[in-house]
Amino acid sequence: MDMPRLLIVDDDTSFCMLLQGFLKRKGFEADTAHDYEKASQSLAKNAYDLVLTDYRLPDGTGIDVLKESKKLAPATVVILITAYSDIRVAVEAVKLGAFEYVTKPVNSDELFHVIREGLKKRETSEKKTKEPVRNGRKFLVGSSEEARKIEEHIRVVAPTDISVLIIGDSGTGKEYVARRIHELSKRKKEPFVAVDCGALHPDIAASELFGHVKGSFTGAVNDKTGHFEAVGEGTIFLDEIGNLSYDVQMKLLRAIHERMGRKVGGNNEFPIKARIIAATNENLKKAVDEGRFREDLYHRLNEFNMALAPLREREADLMMFAQFFLEDAVAEFDKFISGFDEEVQRIFIRYEWPGNLREMRNIIRRAVLLSKSDRIHREVLPEEIYRNDSMKNLSDDVQPVVNDLKEVKNLSEKEAILQALEKTRYNKTKTAKLLGIDRKTLYNKLHLYDIEL
Known part of the structure; x- marks a missing residue:
């Protein structure tokens, strides 16, 4: 296997050099760029497996680097480094296709682990069209009325073939719900393929969904099998569906209506047998009224809808989710940690969780990695979450x-x-x-x- 090639984008020259040396010792080839312009030039000239970018750059932001990377090489994994005060920006970056975010001050062990996970994801993505991922993640059913209602709706809709639209803020667990529906459906032995529509550049979205034939556009050097064909009779999860361009929306509507798909540049059609579950963090009805989303497609996708409340409104389930993520992280890092002390529990309950479940998972994984005790104490949490006024009871x-x-x-x-x-x-x-x-x-x-x- 070739040595993974990374690009580090940060205006702090000393940090770049230290990180470059650290990564080389870990077996990675790493280039550096100190601003957005240099990063763009490097991305245009070289093929990278992963890009690690600071959010604040002299002539742009890490979001700009993310968008440029997704445009030039959609499969490249992007990780954002950000101050905790920019947590909402980090959440937005994930919505736009970033694999993960790491907060400052950067812990080398945490960063290396996230980079390895990102490279594993890239390797999986490259095989996806040939070998769709069969992933059966655990799903936690909470004890609140909200949780019971979600589980009831999942069990009602899962055995059917109707389309489901899941609505909720970024990080509320929309993909977990989609997987749960798949696992309880008659298609559970077939593939489940998740497609992040927010990360698809308009120029290649149709190709990713439906495939293309060799020579159909610049860069189409081989035939490509799209997600709809690869998933077969399984379930396709279209996350952030509202980000698809109007042209791709039309293609998707036709495919759903006729249950037939056509590769970009091709003449032959293939049958579409997959069940479709879509998700969005925006008001699609409002997008329809504003002319940004097709009304006919909205009704096709919205045969049954489910709304997921943000974590700050699910206080009864909050510590249950925290324990769930703790157990996963303990197994991942092979540590013995039994729970959270009382002060941490109070902090968690008071905090507003703008990044929802994804933010909680990241905070707990980091805490487990740094912890030297058998319980999670305040010292291993990001300081901002217990100093912020928003956590006051x-x-x-x-x-x-x-x-x-x-x-x-x-x-x-x-x-x-x-x-x-x-x-x-x-x-x-x-x-x-x-x-x-x-x-x-x-x-x-x-x-x-x-x-x-």
Whole structure:
């Protein structure tokens, strides 16, 4: 096997040199670039297995590097290095196709592990069209009403062949739900293939989905089998479906309607037998109204929909998820850690989790890697998650704006709701409690007053 080739993009020359030396000792060939322009030139000239880029660059950002890399070489794995204050940017990067993000200060063991996992993913992706991945991940069913409702819907829809649309913020576990549906379906022995539509450049999206014939466009040096043909009678999961271009949406609609696909540049059609599960983190109905998403495709995909709440609204399940990720990380790093101390549990419950389950998983994996104890203590957590004001407990320092909506006198109802949302940092569950109403009533009020979150 050839030595993996990496590109390090960071304006800190000393950091680049140290990291380059570290990676070479680990058996990797590593080039460096100190700004976006140099990185673009390197990406255009060379083939890289993995790109490691800082978010803040003198003439751009790591997101720019990510987009350029995905445009020139979609299979190249991109890892973003970011300060914890830029956690929302890191989540957005994952949505756009980054494999993972690592927060500063960078721990060398953690970074090396993430790089190895990224290269494993690239190797798997290269084989995907020939050998679709059969992955049966564990799925955690929570104890809350929300969790029970999700599990009930999964069990109702899984045995059918209808299309499912899963709606939820980035990192809420949409792919886990899709896999759970597949595992409980009559197609469970067939492949499950996940396609990140957000990472597909418009120029190659149709080719990735339906394949192409040799010579159909510049760079098409061989025939390619697309995901729809490769998955056969299995399940295809189209994540971030709203990012597909209008032209590709039309091709997808035709394929679903006729149950036939055609390779780019080809004349022959192949049957489409796969079940389709799609997911989005945006309001597709709004995208339809704005002309960014085809209404007919929306209705084809939305035969059954499921909405996943963000982690901050699932307090009853939060520590169950934390324990789930802890057990996975303990097995991965071969350590003995039994749980979290009480202070860490309080921190987790108070934190807002903008990156949802993905952020929690990353934080816990890092904590397990760094921990020297049999329990997770605060010292191995990123400092920002317990210093941030957003983690403060509502019961500690947030007094109700009003005791009940019925008691509102000088404030209008809309102003009271907006004020409560601001106090709870837009946590709808806590806002409803603060106002003395249930969540359903709150949602109705948000719709009535046209309050968008």
